[in-house]
Amino acid sequence: MSFPEHFVWGAAAASYQIEGAYEADGRGLSVWDAFTHRPGKVFRGHSGDVACDHYHRYAEDVALMHEIGLKAYRLSLSWSRILPEGVGRVNDKGLAFYDRLIDALLAKNIEPYVTLFHWDFPLALYYRGGWLNRDSSDWFAEYTQAVVRKLGDRVRCWITINEPSVFTVLGHLTGIHAPGDHLSEADGFRIAHHVLMAHGKASQTIRTARPDSQISMAGNGRSGLPQTTSAADVEAARRYMFDTTQPELWHLNWWTDPVMFGSYPVEGMKSVEALLPAGFEKDMTVIHQPYDFFGLNVYGGEYISADDNGQPVTQAKYMGSPVTMFHWDVTPEVLYWGPKFLYERYKLPIVITENGLSGMDWVHLDGKVHDPQRIDYTRRHLLHFSRAHEDGVPIGGYFHWSFIDNFEWAEGMKHRFGLIFVDYRTQKRTLKESAYWYRDVIRSNGASLTADGA
16 A cells, blocks of 8 residues: 655635635625525525635634645635626735635645636626637636736646536536526537636646646546456446447546547547537637646446446445445445546546545534544545555545535535534534544555554
C-alpha cells in the first residue's frame, strides 16, 4: 500500500452550498437562488441563503482546514458574486472575497484548486437563454478572464466545470435541479456542446495568462465494476463505462473524448449527430483543450458481468448490501477500476476531486461527533485507490467531499457529507472523528490506512 511522495490530500466544497450571503456586497442572483425560493423544489424549503455562512466565517473555516492538515482545498467561485449580471461590470467586493480567501489558504500552506463553475449559473444570463445560447461560452470566457486577472498569480490548479452531466440532465431535462427546466433531448445535447466550448475557451484564457497552470474538469459518469476478475467481465465493465451507442449524457466519455481527442465518441455519433448543433464540427478545435490531469468525482459503481455474447449485464446488489444515508451503494472498488479504466483510455494522472458519503451525524452527549461509517468508507476507498497506483495508475490527489456539512441541492440540509459538523442554528463548527482520522492519514501520507494490518 503506497501513495506518491507528493500526493495531494485535500477536501472540497462549492460556493452556493456553503457561502450564504446571497445578497451581500452586490452579489447577483443565480439560478439556484431562484430555484430554492420556489415552493416545493427543495426539502423543507431549505436554501443556500445562509448555508454555512462561509462568506463571513472563511477565516475560521481555513483555520479548521489547517487543523485537519489539509494540503489542498478545492473551492468554487460564485460567477454572479463576481459579475452580478454574468458579464460586464465586475463586482470588486465579490472578487475581493475570493482574493482574501486565496491569501488565507496560502498563508496556511493549503493549495487552492479553483473550480470556476459548480452549477450556480447567473440568473441574468439564464434569462438570455442560459447554456442554450451559443454565446454562453463567450460569457464564460469573459468571467474566466476576470477571475484569472485577479487570482491567476497565486492559483495554479483549475477545474473549469463541475459534473456537466448532472447540471445538464437534472437541471435542464428532468427539472430536479436548478433551473428546473424540462427541455428536449436535442436541447440537452446543444447545452452539452456549449458547455464543452466553455471549457475550451476558459482553458485557453487560463493558459494564456499562466502557462504552467494545471487544468481539468471534474467529471462523473457511469462506473463499471467487474463482477469477477475474469477477462470477459473486466472487458464488459469497461464497455459499460464507455458505451455511447445510446444518446445518453451520463456517459463520462461523451464529455471527455471531445476535450482529449478532438471528436465525440465515434460509436455515439450514429445516435446523436442529428441532435448536435448544425456546424458543430467547426467548434471541435476550441473544445479540444486537453486536461493536465483527470479530475474524477466518484461515489459508486455498478457490478457488471459479461453475457454469452460478451455484452455488459448489470448485476443486482445483494439483499442488505450497504448503502449511505443518501441510499447510494457502497462500492469502494470503484476507486480501483474507475481510475484504471480512465488511465487506460486517456493516459492522464487521476485526481479524485470528490468522494465521500452522507452519514447519520449529530453531536453526541459527550460533545463529539462520532462517524465511524465515514472513516470506514473513506479508508476502504483509499485502499483501492492505492491499489490502482500499485498496478501502474498514476494518482495525483484525493479530495474528500466535503470539508464541511453543507446545502445538498434539492435535498437541502438533510444530508451531512462533511468532516466538520455545522449546527445551522448557531453556525457552530465541530470537527468529527473522521476529521481527526483524516489528519492522521495525511500526516502519514496514507501509511496509517494499514496500521491495523489491513
